[in-house]
Amino acid sequence: MIKMAIVGAGLWANEHARIFSEMQEAECVAICDVNKERADEFAAKNHIPQVYYDHKEMLAKSGCDAVSIVTPDFLHTQIAVDAANAGKHMLIEKPLATTKEDVFTILEAAGKNRVRIMVDMHNRFSPPFNNAKYIVAGGKFGKPVNAYFRLNDVRSVATNMLSWASKSSILWFLGSHCLDTLSWILNSRVKEVYALSSRGVLDAAGVDAVDVYLSSLVFENGVIAQMENGWITPNGNPCVNDIKFTCVCERGKIDIDASNNNLLKVTSDERMDTGDCIVSNQIFGYHKGFAYESIRSFIQKLESGEEFFVSLEDSANVCLALLDIMESAKTGKVITCEHV
Ligand SMILES: NC(=O)c1ccc[n+]([C@@H]2O[C@H](COP(=O)([O-])OP(=O)(O)OC[C@H]3O[C@@H](n4cnc5c(N)ncnc54)[C@H](O)[C@@H]3O)[C@@H](O)[C@H]2O)c1
Known part of the structure; x- marks a missing residue:
């Protein structure tokens, strides 16, 4: 039985708490x-016995084996370092x-404390992306040549949902998923980036953040790709995300429309909602969907001692490449990426 503690009692922490409450492990x-x-x-809503207001006290007293860090994007590092020093495993x-410094600080703390x-x-x-990974890896269509990934949010995520949007960006919030999935499916690290960005819409709404990044990527294995990450999709979009993916191989291609996929349409007098059937939902009261599968998998792999499906090095490299994309958008230069 893995004893989990959660730091950050905001929106997404609910998903962690739900899965832990359903899992026997x-x-x-x-x-x-x-x-x-x-x-x-x-604590009351999720029937959690111990409540803390300081993560160091929680690490010292709660008796947890591992910690979910679900604080805003820019507030993971100190908690991760303290958890590592306390000998706790982590789902971050x-x-x-x-920042680059924070990435290396976490890696060092994790390594030092094992x-x-x-x-x-x-x-x-996600079922379509997981399928894409293994279709490409199977080699039936030859090597991948080029790819495109659009992963946008409706504007209200930046203007209403996240109180800390000005201290993050669409690249951190969704570009991280995008770049991780691309590198994983193409089985290569990013070698060079060139990016453009535009701002004004969110500024006018009082959110100090870039509206959209368009990034061109060259991978070490020669694949070229484009990534679109915007935070200004109109709120009337039938799904909170706008997700489109294409991977062209030598003798075939894969297309994914993971949003607006019309699996489920719910229409009121105001709008049609295509929901997020495959991300997170309940089937007879049990939480299902790929957002839950990754949390479940963390527990299973921690207990079995097997490797996680997502390596720490891959996640660190995603952050470094996103910083390079931001640098390129700022300077107009092609940036050669460093890796851990
Ligand atoms: N996997 C996903 O697709 C997904 C979806 C949504 C959010 N997230 C990520 O989850 C994280 C949290 O997002 P959210 O939407 O739940 O944010 P949120 O603002 O709803 O909640 C964050 C909480 O952290 C608390 N907090 C801040 N500093 C703290 C500290 N030092 N100690 C304890 N608590 C602290 C805040 O008070 C707040 O309650 C972010 O990194 C976000 O990118 C991931």
């Missing part, structure tokens, strides 16, 4: 949030960290 023993009211409410929400870390890159668990 896990139990959530503690929740911690600097916001006392939120922590107390979360994406992105691992948002703790295991998985970053929640759940798109690898």
Whole structure:
């Protein structure tokens, strides 16, 4: 039985708590949030016995084996370092960290303390993307040549949902999934990036963030790819995400429309909603969907001692390449990527 503790009692932490409560191999023993009211409410709603308002106290007293870090994108590092020093394994929400220094600080702490870390890159668990990975790897269509990945959010995610959007970016929030999935399916690291960005729409709405990044990528194995990550898709879009993927191989191609896929349409007088059937939903009260599969997999692999489906090095390299994309968009230069 893995005793889990969660740091950050916000929106996404609910998904972690739900899965731990359903799994026989896990139990959530503690929740911690600097916001006392939120922590107390979360504990009551999810029947979590211990509540803390300081993660160091939680690490020292809760008796947890591992920690879910579900704080805002730029606030993972100190908690991760303290958890590593306390000998706790970790499931860290994406992105691992948002500066180069933070990425290396976490890697060093994990290595020094021999703790295991998985970053929640759940798109690898999405049925169409997981299929794409193994179709490409099977080689039936020859080598991949070029790829395209659009992963956008509706504007309200930046303007209403995330109170900390100005301190993050669409690249951290969704580009991390995008780049991780591309590198995984193409089975290669990014060698060079060139990117453009545009801003103005979110600025006008009071959010200090780039509207959209368009990134051209060259992978070490020669594949070329384009990535589109925008935070200004109109709120009337029938799905919160706009996801399109194409991978062209020597003798075939794969296309994915993971949003607006018309699996389920719910229409009111105001709008049609195509939902997110494959991401997270309930079947007879049990939580199903790829967002839950990655959390479940963390527990299973921690217990079995097998490798996680997402390596820490891959997640670190995603962060470094995203920083290079931001640098390219700022300077107009092609950037050669470094890796861990
Ligand atoms: N896997 C996914 O697709 C997915 C989806 C949504 C969010 N996320 C990620 O999850 C993370 C959290 O996002 P969210 O939407 O739940 O944010 P949120 O703002 O709803 O919640 C974050 C919580 O962390 C708390 N917090 C901040 N600093 C803290 C600290 N030092 N100690 C304890 N608590 C602290 C805040 O008070 C807040 O309650 C982000 O990294 C985000 O990118 C991942």
